Amino acid sequence: MINLFQPQVGAEELAAIAETFDDKWLGHGPRTRAFEAAFAEHIDVPAEHVVFINSGTSGLFLALESLDLRDGDEVVLPSLSFVAAANAVLSCGARPVFCDVDPRTLNPTVEDIERSLTPRTRAVIVLHYGGSPGDIVRIADRCRELGVTLVEDAACSVASRVDGRAVGSFGDIAMWSFDAMKVLVTGDGGMIYVKDRERAVRTRRLAYHGLAQPSGFGHAKVSSRWWELDIPEPGRRVIGNDLTAAIGSVQLRRLPEFVHRRREICALYDRELDEVSGLLLPPALPDGHESTHYFYWVQTDPGIRDELAGDLYQDGIYTTFRYAPLHKVPAFGSQSLRLPHSDWAAERTLCLPLHPGLSDGDVRTVAAAVRKSLENRRATPIPEEERVESRDGRTAQVDL
Ligand SMILES: Cc1ncc(COP(=O)(O)O)c(C=O)c1O
Numbered sequence: 001m002i003n004l005f006q007p008q009v010g011a012e013e014l015a016a017i018a019e020t021f022d023d024k025w026l027g028h029g030p031r032t033r034a035f036e037a038a039f040a041e042h043i044d045v046p047a048e049h050v051v052f053i054n055s056g057t058s059g060l061f062l063a064l065e066s067l068d069l070r071d072g073d074e075v076v077l078p079s080l081s082f083v084a085a086a087n088a089v090l091s092c093g094a095r096p097v098f099c100d101v102d103p104r105t106l107n108p109t110v111e112d113i114e115r116s117l118t119p120r121t122r123a124v125i126v127l128h129y130g131g132s133p134g135d136i137v138r139i140a141d142r143c144r145e146l147g148v149t150l151v152e153d154a155a156c157s158v159a160s161r162v163d164g165r166a167v168g169s170f171g172d173i174a175m176w177s178f179d180a181m182k183v184l185v186t187g188d189g190g191m192i193y194v195k196d197r198e199r200a201v202r203t204r205r206l207a208y209h210g211l212a213q214p215s216g217f218g219h220a221k222v223s224s225r226w227w228e229l230d231i232p233e234p235g236r237r238v239i240g241n242d243l244t245a246a247i248g249s250v251q252l253r254r255l256p257e258f259v260h261r262r263r264e265i266c267a268l269y270d271r272e273l274d275e276v277s278g279l280l281l282p283p284a285l286p287d288g289h290e291s292t293h294y295f296y297w298v299q300t301d302p303g304i305r306d307e308l309a310g311d312l313y314q315d316g317i318y319t320t321f322r323y324a325p326l327h328k329v330p331a332f333g334s335q336s337l338r339l340p341h342s343d344w345a346a347e348r349t350l351c352l353p354l355h356p357g358l359s360d361g362d363v364r365t366v367a368a369a370v371r372k373s374l375e376n377r378r379a380t381p382i383p384e385e386e387r388v389e390s391r392d393g394r395t396a397q398v399d400l
Helices: 011-023 032-044 056-065 084-090 112-114 135-146 196-205 242-273 305-314 340-348 360-378
Strands: 050-053 072-077 095-099 121-125 148-151 173-177 190-192 296-300 349-352 387-388 396-398
Touching: 011 242, 032 050, 032 190, 032 242, 050 056, 050 121, 050 196, 056 084, 056 148, 056 173, 056 196, 072 084, 072 112, 084 095, 084 121, 095 148, 112 121, 112 135, 121 135, 135 148, 190 196, 242 296, 242 360, 296 340, 305 349, 305 360, 340 349
Parallel strands: 072 095, 072 121, 121 148, 148 173
Antiparallel strands: 050 190, 173 190, 296 349, 387 396
């Protein structure tokens, strides 16, 4: 089977784990702090403002919790978001308000967000689809103007930048995911960045039982009783540990190599699939934008998208669609909402295998299987009169 995602781990990561075993210190400790410092340098923010946690999901929950939302408060987020974002909003008693996206980039534009704002909007959460930074500069400017907190779900964009500035550093809070399918992996893990100093201190507390300072001899307030607790408010336990941090530090060093290969694979898909009738490829990145290249997605006739996925599966190629629209999920209570671009994209988009372990031969195999399926299924070419222009200037058909 040609996998959709596959972690790149090997001898260097094993050596780092072995060192941790030798030291007999697996929990939160010096390797965690070193990974936080290296990550902070990578995104060019102060080290005290990042916390290594156990997942990107925990980052979303911590972020929302730190906003002290109340019943009736609203948080705007694209319908094509990871489910944890909506769950995190609901867990704080707030209401998720789903906005539309650009049909080709699958990222929300500032206008998409603007249409969903109300006087009750307290925060906006955006993700960077497949690692593409999207409209983040304009969105961050607008949120700042309005005094609305911007949370960047940078789970898929660990190496994404706009004019050299790291995605995740544009908003007020951001989180990254290092789960087993991501570009930088630690098995499970994540990083949260909090711009405001006080909120950063509080977030670190909330991530570890609410403790104002770690327990233990070196940290005790009353040195003769280092087991006493100082808890200004209750918290949870969602911190990372030295074992996974050791893997993360190695992965961070190797990140440029991973992204370089991903970029090569995307370019090869572009060449192999260009001009295939009935198939739209990911839009070109705007000038100054750098992507992590987490997804390579194609869009096709909605009548055959599912068959295409089935044909590829039969040929030993795994595909998926991320992210199934949340306004269609009954639990989130927005089924009557009309988000035409999200619906359009959700019916037509398929993510193809993308990871550095793919050989050029694998990519050609996938491309050939896509071409064969589309020919057999007779994909309908997109008629000229039904095309609309998306922000990248390339066209797509949208049935509005
Ligand atoms: C956009 C996005 N946000 C958040 C997450 C959650 O990350 P984790 O799996 O580390 O909890 C994911 C995971 O797939 C994701 O894709």
